[in-house]
Ligand SMILES: Nc1nc2c(ncn2[C@@H]2O[C@H](COP(=O)(O)OP(=O)(O)OP(=O)(O)O)[C@@H](O)[C@H]2O)c(=O)[nH]1
């Protein structure tokens with residue numbers, strides 16, 4: 588059967604709030620992988636079916652639906668268990684992905700440095716391991732009576748051991764990288780230079796700001812989710828001649844797969860080690876306030892919630908004044924210090940004073 592992996596059917600359970608937003612976000616993530624969502628199958632039920640995610644009748648219908656819209660791929664809005672994934676694959680004859688896998692694939696495509704590549708591979712190994720165990724278990728049941736090892740199982744065992752070995756290898760290598768980073772940070776903190784880390788939702792303009800302020804054209808900027816997967820530090824001169832260090836980090840997103848949060852801790856730790864956090868927010872995003880909530884939650888997750896911070900409402904050039912003022916008021920009433928900028932349109936001379944206002948309000 589010729590299947591088109593560029594055309595996908597989205598499957599989801601109806602969620603009360605946020606449902607539509609999360610589905611649109613998943614579609615955007617898929618678009619980044621050149622996958623078009625051609626159909627949505629949304630079912631109303633309280634909890635996922637343990638065997639099929641959707642109800643078994645609906646799941647059996649998926650093959651027909653995929654035939655009709657000529658889709659080669661089924662993507663689930665929520666994480667699938669190994670069993671659900673294997674069953675859906677068997678029923679539909681299509682590739683089956685879930686949200687964590689989609690995000691991991693984007694990370695795989697974007698990883699540039701060897702460190703980012705290692706972190707992505709680690710996340711992928713950790714994701715695959717339980718799926719392999721699930722399959723191995725099924726194979727061993729097919730293999731026959733108690734105590735017998737089917738031929739399939741040994742194959743899975745071999746693969747499993749390989750994965751586990753790789754996880755140990757990568758973990759060791761990453762630990763070395765981490766040590767090196769920590770030493771670099773120590774050297775920096777001894778030098779009394781103020782370190783500021785930018786954090787924020789993916790595509791909010793963090794790299795654009797770093798590029799603008801440092802004048803370094805090699806800083807990678809793209810209208811894509813997860814353009815930056817590596818930490819990048821540049822020194823920036825303030826108006827009084829004093830220097831700060833500005834760090835770019837990987838962008839946050841709702842429902843980041845747990846395997847990836849763990850794997851990217853090294854990158855995010857750079858944020859935890861900063862003196863000050865600049866939370867970048869895309870002001871033109873209708874969900875800007877919601878993304879601020881996600882960022883705050885993530886900061887709590889990585890133990891960075893106590894670090895002094897301020898919000899930079901970016902892309903001011905794209906919003907009208909009254910919307911902008913409304914946003915600023917809302918964010919301030921949330922207890923955050925905030926100013927608006929346009930990282931891509933404003934001149935460095937206009938941006939620096941805003942930064943100084945936010946940062947030195949806390950530090951002077
Ligand atoms: N109109 C407008 N566009 C902007 C502004 N700042 C950034 N952009 C655009 O927004 C997109 C994302 O910018 P990036 O700087 O790559 O975003 P990022 O926060 O580094 O994203 P990740 O690396 O994915 O976390 C790019 O297409 C930028 O050109 C702005 O102030 N105004």
Ligand SMILES: [Mg+2]
Pocket residue numbers: 793794795807808814815835
């Ligand atoms: Mg970036």
